[in-house]
Amino acid sequence: MRLLPPNPHLAWTPYAWLVYLAVFLSEPLSRRTSALEWSLTLTAIAVFLPLYFVGHWVEGRRLLLTAAAIFALGAGFAPWNQDASVFVIYASVFVGRLAPPRRAVGIIAGMVALVGLESWVLSLSPYFWLIAAVFSVLVGGVNVHFTEIGRTAARLRESQAQVEQLVRIAERERIGRDLHDLLGHTLSVIALKAELAGKLVTVSPERAAAEIRDVERVTREALREVRAAVAGYRSEGLPAELARARLALETAGVRPEYFALPVTLPAAAEAALALAVREAVTNVIRHAGAATCRITLEARGDMVVLEVADDGRGGACDESGIGAGSGLRAMRERVEGLGGRLEVDAPASPAEGARGTRLVVTVPRQGGTPVRAGAASPAGIAGALVAAGRVP
Numbered sequence: 138m139r140l141l142p143p144n145p146h147l148a149w150t151p152y153a154w155l156v157y158l159a160v161f162l163s164e165p166l167s168r169r170t171s172a173l174e175w176s177l178t179l180t181a182i183a184v185f186l187p188l189y190f191v192g193h194w195v196e197g198r199r200l201l202l203t204a205a206a207i208f209a210l211g212a213g214f215a216p217w218n219q220d221a222s223v224f225v226i227y228a229s230v231f232v233g234r235l236a237p238p239r240r241a242v243g244i245i246a247g248m249v250a251l252v253g254l255e256s257w258v259l260s261l262s263p264y265f266w267l268i269a270a271v272f273s274v275l276v277g278g279v280n281v282h283f284t285e286i287g288r289t290a291a292r293l294r295e296s297q298a299q300v301e302q303l304v305r306i307a308e309r310e311r312i313g314r315d316l317h318d319l320l321g322h323t324l325s326v327i328a329l330k331a332e333l334a335g336k337l338v339t340v341s342p343e344r345a346a347a348e349i350r351d352v353e354r355v356t357r358e359a360l361r362e363v364r365a366a367v368a369g370y371r372s373e374g375l376p377a378e379l380a381r382a383r384l385a386l387e388t389a390g391v392r393p394e395y396f397a398l399p400v401t402l403p404a405a406a407e408a409a410l411a412l413a414v415r416e417a418v419t420n421v422i423r424h425a426g427a428a429t430c431r432i433t434l435e436a437r438g439d440m441v442v443l444e445v446a447d448d449g450r451g452g453a454c455d456e457s458g459i460g461a462g463s464g465l466r467a468m469r470e471r472v473e474g475l476g477g478r479l480e481v482d483a484p485a486s487p488a489e490g491a492r493g494t495r496l497v498v499t500v501p502r503q504g505g506t507p508v509r510a511g512a513a514s515p516a517g518i519a520g521a522l523v524a525a526g527r528v529p
Contacts (some may be wrong), residue, residue: 141191151193157223164218171285181210192231204231208248212255214489219262222269225252229273247276258427297388323359327352378411386430389422394431400441406500409471410443416468417445425449441502446495476501
């Protein structure tokens, strides 16, 4: 049975917050306490613990009722134990998760007012009211803030997922249209010529042979066009790939850093660097456990250098310096085929220290057209995606 819902952002921290229950026990430990009072104190903790763990599973009205029950423990035990203010603070933490934020703030203010009224009516120690008021406002307010940030991030991820789905649909439609335009006429010509050759094979073998040669020629042209089209699908340019890399990193919770200057590259080299960015960023997201990923692109003499570095756990490399079980070997072959080189600097094992992985790709830059890699900046993401044909 799980006590907490699976949440990578919370992890084990709710267990650590239970340490503040020791404050509630400090009052009976500091004086002579009857067996009845000890029984009531331990009963209060026994009631609180299920409420505490349930509070991490529920939302909305049920969360409010859970917080109200925890608040009632604090208010009920205040006349006998001034440290019961800790329950009021726990209640404010759960209230901070309520939506909208204005409602959560209003409920926390009401809780503070209630404990203030109780302290005045029952002439309780000012310590109870001050601790409950100050820390409920502080801790509850912080939880309101970060809960709203989490909701905003969730809405952003949902919007990005919807955009990506629309992009995939549009891309499939575009590929379908391109293949229809590319192959529809060609296949019709091949079919007609093959049919004609079949009819001529007994009447005029020479004309039939000529038609077969035409079928071969048209087929080779179609094959060349299909290969060119597929190459275009595989890489839509370096600016578009950098834009997608930034979106992917931000979505995965990795902070992207860029130092990218406009460079001049041949089409083949640009495609190789775009694929290298895609492969490297995918590895960072899936395997590195990094907080930051830095991508730099600059010209150094006759070469263009792409560097992707993260601060994650690193990974194992084989004798050639290429990560085992990844697409880096294919990337190296592609880069070396252009006269460039690929280098990977990573720890042999995570135990050597989380100094991250650094991938450096160097390709020649002779000829080609200017590539403005700076389009991957925040202001240029949408433009790069549109220019790359990713958004209809």
